[in-house]
Amino acid sequence: SPFPNHAHPTADEAVEIHDILTKAHQPVSRRPPDHMSNSAQNCGNVPNVIEAIIGTILSQNTSNAVCAKAKSNLDKTFGRNNFEAIAAAPKQKVIDAIRSGGLANKKARMIQGLLQAVKEKHGSYSLQHLARKPESTSSAPALGDDEIMDELLSYDGVGPKTASCVLLFCIGRDSFPVDTHVxxxxxxxxxIPPEANRVTAQAHLDIRVPAELKYGLHMLMFQHGRECKGCKQAG
Incomplete structure (x- = not known):
């Protein structure tokens, strides 16, 4: 943790807040990745790892409705998960496809850079080896959480929150993304101490929050932070 002397939350504190928020809202159950859903609107909750990353990039600094439209336009322009076409396209065509999501120039550069880097590193437009399950019968062993995070973070445009979302929602591991609400x-x-920002807060909370609570607590804190006017005013 970047804050080794900050002994919160304890496991009991995390359980207490999880229980309080569950009563205030409703119980959260883990949803498996859905290949029919919009990866920009659901934090990357789709089976394809690259699609999850692209969706999460499109969701940066914008609203759900706006980023979902950008992802739909990208799919309409190139075909869903036609990563080769996106990588080979003129940058302006990608910009035009995702313009409705905001920061289109920057996000187009990140998306095309991601695809080109993946192809150069792995020889194909696929990161499905990151989603290999620990119980898989494949001869290739599943990667550990830290190994997956290291590879995700090696790509331009993929920061700790994006990587954590992909790890939690797409790959199905226990991770604790920190957005503005959390x-x-x-x-x-x-x-977290007053000086904590999203990056240092995530590094701290991912260690402190018990693994079995990470999915539910993240979802509940996100929902509560978005809906509770009192918490917004206090923050």
């Missing part, structure tokens, strides 16, 4: 609530709860 950050605000964590400050209010005293789970």
């Amino acid at each position: 950050l605000r609530l964590s400050h209010l709860l005293g789970w």
Whole structure:
């Protein structure tokens, strides 16, 4: 942790807040990746790892509705998961396809750079080896969480939150993404020191929050942070 002397949240504190938020909202059950869903709208909750990354990139600094439209336009322009066509296209064509999502120039550069880097490293437009399950009968062993995070973070445009979302929602591992809502609530709860930002907060909370609570607690804190006017004002 970047804050080794900050002993919060304890496991009991995490359980307590999980239970309080569950009563305030509703129980959260883990949803398996859905190949029919829009990866920009659901934090990358799709089976294809590259699609999950692209969707999460498109969701950066914008609303769900806007980024979902950008992803739909990208699919309509090139075909869903036609990564070769996206990588080979003139940059302006990608920009035009995702323009509705905001920051189109920057995001087009990141998406094409991601695809080109994956092809150069692995020889194909696939990162499905990252999604190999520990119980898989494949001769190739599943990678550990840290190994997956290291590869995801090696690509331009993939920061800790994006990588954590892909790890949690697409690959099905236990990770704790920190967005603005989770950050605000964590400050209010005293789970992180005042100087913590999203990156350092995520590094700290991913260690402190028990693995079995990470999915549900993230979802509940995200929902509560978005809906609770009192918490917004206090933050």
